[in-house]
Amino acid sequence: MNNTDFWISISKVISDGFTPQGLQTLDYYAEQFISGGLVYKRFSQNEQYGCSKGGATHVIASLLAGAEDTTDTGYQTELSDFQRERQCAEKQEKRIEQWAMAVGCWMDNVDDSLLQVLGSHIAEGGEAKVYDHGTTLIKTIGLDYFIQPILALDRITLHNTYFPETSMTVLGFGRNDLGEFKIVVEQPFIEGSHVSDDEIAQFMSQLGFKIINPRNWTYSTPSIYLSDMHDENVIRSSSGAIFVVDCDIRINTPALRAKGTRILTTEVETK
Secondary structure, eight states: OOHHHHHHHHHHHHHTTSOHHHHHHHHHHHHHHHHTSEEETTSOHHHHHHHHHTOHHHHHHHHHHHHHHHHOOOOOTTSOHHHHHHHHHHHHHHHHHHHHHHHTOEETTHHHHHHHHHOSEEEEOSSEEEEEETTEEEEEEOSTTTSSHHHHHHHHHHHHHHOGGGOOEEEEEEEOTTOOEEEEEEEEOOOEEEOOHHHHHHHHHHTTOEEEEGGGTEEEOSSEEEEOOSTTTEEEETTSOEEEOOOEEEEOOGGGSSSOOOOOOOOEEEO
């Protein structure tokens, strides 16, 4: 199967309304993706493994969101860049929502649902709410920083690639009481203490990142853009190990103006 045939088959699954046969097709593609039989060139080999660590739900949602970029040509030229991005995001949200409803991993009011199951949330940031789940945390991640689901799903892929000790597994999707799209993930709970900015900088240097803006804790390589690396998102465990529990991590394209060299693609190949 070549690249064109693959995305045509994904488009058929979507247009047919996620029938049982279509869901079987998506499950098969997820299995091939995770085993390496399907190569998604948006990611490096290590990043594809990081995407796989997010689970089959994460893989399928990433492919459904990616289909938006390759199949849709219906945008109006008079729209602003932001309007086109919002239009693209809405279509990605809709297809993920339809699929998630079909397979039973959708929550109509995600915050109320988690409150009933897990109790009160224990933390809240700019884009996420965090709930205690014993040895793990459940997070609802919004699109405030990303707008498009595909970029928020990339963020999980990249986090799992570079910080596997705190990798996120995608459990499902939903909307809050304002109708905002949310990704529900599970992540190991790490108890520890704060790490200073200098120690974080040294830690990131060891990983090959250079600091580009200390005022918003931003680092980069030609491939990866990474920000929000402050002492609430990076902790030291009782053993002295440093863990990154949250960050804004993206594929570093030239559009980010951080000396990035990556070009986004949805091309696939099968082995």
